[in-house]
Amino acid sequence: MLDVKSLTKRFGSNAAVDNVSFTIDRPMMIGIIGRSGAGKSTFLRIMNRLTDASDGELCFEGRNVLTLTGKDKRDWQSDCAMIFQQFNLVPRMDVVSNVLHGTLGRHSTLTTMFNLYPEAEIHKAIDILDRLGIAEHAAKRAEALSGGQQQRVAIARALMQDPKVILADEPIASLDPMNAQTVMEALRRIHDEDGRMVIANLHTLDTARRYCDRIIGMRDGRVVFDGTPEQLTTGVARDIYGAGADFSEAATSTEIRDHDAVVTEEIRAAEVAL
Numbered sequence: 257m258l259d260v261k262s263l264t265k266r267f268g269s270n271a272a273v274d275n276v277s278f279t280i281d282r283p284m285m286i287g288i289i290g291r292s293g294a295g296k297s298t299f300l301r302i303m304n305r306l307t308d309a310s311d312g313e314l315c316f317e318g319r320n321v322l323t324l325t326g327k328d329k330r331d332w333q334s335d336c337a338m339i340f341q342q343f344n345l346v347p348r349m350d351v352v353s354n355v356l357h358g359t360l361g362r363h364s365t366l367t368t369m370f371n372l373y374p375e376a377e378i379h380k381a382i383d384i385l386d387r388l389g390i391a392e393h394a395a396k397r398a399e400a401l402s403g404g405q406q407q408r409v410a411i412a413r414a415l416m417q418d419p420k421v422i423l424a425d426e427p428i429a430s431l432d433p434m435n436a437q438t439v440m441e442a443l444r445r446i447h448d449e450d451g452r453m454v455i456a457n458l459h460t461l462d463t464a465r466r467y468c469d470r471i472i473g474m475r476d477g478r479v480v481f482d483g484t485p486e487q488l489t490t491g492v493a494r495d496i497y498g499a500g501a502d503f504s505e506a507a508t509s510t511e512i513r514d515h516d517a518v519v520t521e522e523i524r525a526a527e528v529a530l
């Protein structure tokens with residue numbers, strides 16, 4: 257289904273993605289983890305064709321999507337919708353119009369400028385918002401919503417494209433634990449119910465373990481772990497993050513826990529580090 261072969265992206269002498277190969281044979285929910293600069297975003301950007309690879313192939317359903325041009329490239333970009341940490345909504349525009357922007361490639365500039373979307377698409381947008389539990393906010397400006405609600409609007413916009421794959425670049429990095437949970441549950445449901453592949457860059461181990469079927473660990477552009485949540489032990493995580501014995505999972509956690517317990521753990525981790 258997805259076959260990544262010796263994928264490399266160099267920026268000058270720095271290989272942001274370095275000879276990455278892996279295969280995914282069915283739609284799964286995949287988490288990519290690794291410290292800042294490991295190459296996670298660059299990989300997603302290559303897959304969505306926001307940036308070109310230096311070498312290698314990325315085949316989806318048997319076709320190398322890295323060589324597509326023109327309409328074929330745009331169709332592929334529509335097949336693999338991307339959501340971002342900062343939501344990338346139009347803040348002053350109402351929620352439903354933001355969602356309808358997911359169909360931009362299919363409509364003329366006039367349609368978009370004057371919000372002349374077909375009624376069926378407006379209904380579809382509202383149905384998707386309903387599915388994500390935010391239909392009641394459809395008429396509000398996007399900026400009036402909480403971060404978690406805004407990210408669900410971004411997911412709704414992605415779903416308007418009816419994509420085969422959803423690429424999520426740190427989708428919960430700006431959210432508090434409660435909103436992070438809602439957004440991850442929405443992504444998991446989209447995978448479970450629609451059979452869409454979801455690939456999410458995540459900065460927290462517990463989130464990757466809890467929501468993903470398979471986890472890929474990157475370090476310095478390379479894949480250094482590829483396995484199940486159960487195989488991602490603290491020792492393995494320490495290797496992925498290139499951390500020492502003072503490595504604390506609490507520092508990469510979004511679990512909803514007792515605040516005092518978290519503070520105590522952080523103090524302990526800081527003491528060990530000293």
Ligand SMILES: Nc1ncnc2c1ncn2[C@@H]1O[C@H](COP(=O)(O)OP(=O)(O)OP(=O)(O)O)[C@@H](O)[C@H]1O
Nearest residue numbers: 267270271272290291292293294295296297298299
């Ligand atoms: N446009 C660019 N020009 C030059 N170097 C870049 C560019 N984009 C990324 N890099 C470099 O490529 C490497 C990988 O960056 P990337 O953003 O993919 O990592 P990441 O794992 O997603 O990190 P983060 O979690 O901080 O986003 C880093 O060393 C980064 O500085």
